[in-house]
Amino acid sequence: MEVPILRQGQYLIASIQSALTDADLSHLREALIAQVGRSRCRGVIVDVTALDVMDSFAVRTLRDIAHMARLRGAETVIVGIQPDVAFAMVQLGLTLKGVATVLDLEEGLAFLDGRTKERTLEVKPRRPSGRG
Amino acid sequence: MGEELRLTIAADVDVVEARQQGRALAAVAGFSSGEQTVIAAAISEIARNILMYAKKGEITLSLVQNGDRQGVSVVATDQGPGIHDIDRAMQYGYSTSHGVGAGLPGAKRLMDEFDLKSVVGQGTTVTMKKWRRAI
Numbered sequence: 001m002e003v004p005i006l007r008q009g010q011y012l013i014a015s016i017q018s019a020l021t022d023a024d025l026s027h028l029r030e031a032l033i034a035q036v037g038r039s040r041c042r043g044v045i046v047d048v049t050a051l052d053v054m055d056s057f058a059v060r061t062l063r064d065i066a067h068m069a070r071l072r073g074a075e076t077v078i079v080g081i082q083p084d085v086a087f088a089m090v091q092l093g094l095t096l097k098g099v100a101t102v103l104d105l106e107e108g109l110a111f112l113d114g115r116t117k118e119r120t121l122e123v124k125p126r127r128p129s130g131r132g
Numbered sequence: 133m134g135e136e137l138r139l140t141i142a143a144d145v146d147v148v149e150a151r152q153q154g155r156a157l158a159a160v161a162g163f164s165s166g167e168q169t170v171i172a173a174a175i176s177e178i179a180r181n182i183l184m185y186a187k188k189g190e191i192t193l194s195l196v197q198n199g200d201r202q203g204v205s206v207v208a209t210d211q212g213p214g215i216h217d218i219d220r221a222m223q224y225g226y227s228t229s230h231g232v233g234a235g236l237p238g239a240k241r242l243m244d245e246f247d248l249k250s251v252v253g254q255g256t257t258v259t260m261k262k263w264r265r266a267i
Contacts, residue, residue: 019148019151019152020148021144021145021147021148022144022147022180023144052148052151052152052155052169052172053151053169053172053173053176054173055173055176055177055180055234055238056177056180056234056235056238057176057180083166084165084166084168084169085169087166087169087170088166088169088170088172088173088242089173091170091173091241091242092173092177092234092238092241092242093224093234093238093241094234094238
């Protein structure tokens with residue numbers, strides 16, 4: 001089951017449609033990281049609303065996506081973790097430490113807008129003075 | 133009762149199938165949707181362990197009863213290499229496969245009963261149960 005990746009402005013949105021196998025998750029990671037470069041995007045949203053379970057492999061893969069995307073210059077936010085899924089994750093002792101999570105897609109877009117604005121300010125090049 | 137489901141675990145799609153069947157059975161037993169997800173997550177971890185270490189195995193799901201308590205039983209068996217150091221394998225965060233080390237100890241946390249038997253060179257059997265909370 002391939003996860004569709006849509007481009008919206010500066011962001012990529014991967015919207016998981018059903019339960020995923022480990023291979024599907026690994027494939028999603030590779031596809032997203034490749035596309036971050038190809039589309040020069042600044043943000044990635046992974047919508048996990050339809051995921052039935054977040055077990056150790058899923059959590060690790062999502063963490064890897066976020067860290068790899070950051071190394072490629074894009075911020076990641078995970079949206080749509082369902083209450084039952086969150087409950088099981090906590091019982092399993094799994095955390096998404098260092099990875100942004102927000103309630104839904106709308107919040108995800110707002111989060112990335114905030115983050116990418118900050119980032120743009122941070123990396124604004126200083127103009128060399130007295131030349132030109 | 134009497135419902136028993138045997139599932140072969142030999143590919144990663146089987147892991148998804150096993151946890152979804154487990155969730156369905158937990159629903160039949162009357163578990164809340166939160167607990168169904170917990171049971172599904174435990175099955176996912178155990179089934180992945182079969183794939184990772186033994187390549188092939190079997191998971192048997194069944195309804196169980198103890199007095200007036202109803203529950204779900206999950207038995208995972210394989211004829212894989214077995215576990216050399218069970219104490220370490222049960223340590224949270226310990227992994228021999230570059231995983232997060234949440235497989236066996238994670239499943240144990242999620243379930244009410246957890247029993248691991250392993251003979252090196254012969255295989256591993258994990259038996260775990262979850263009981264419905266008395267209302």
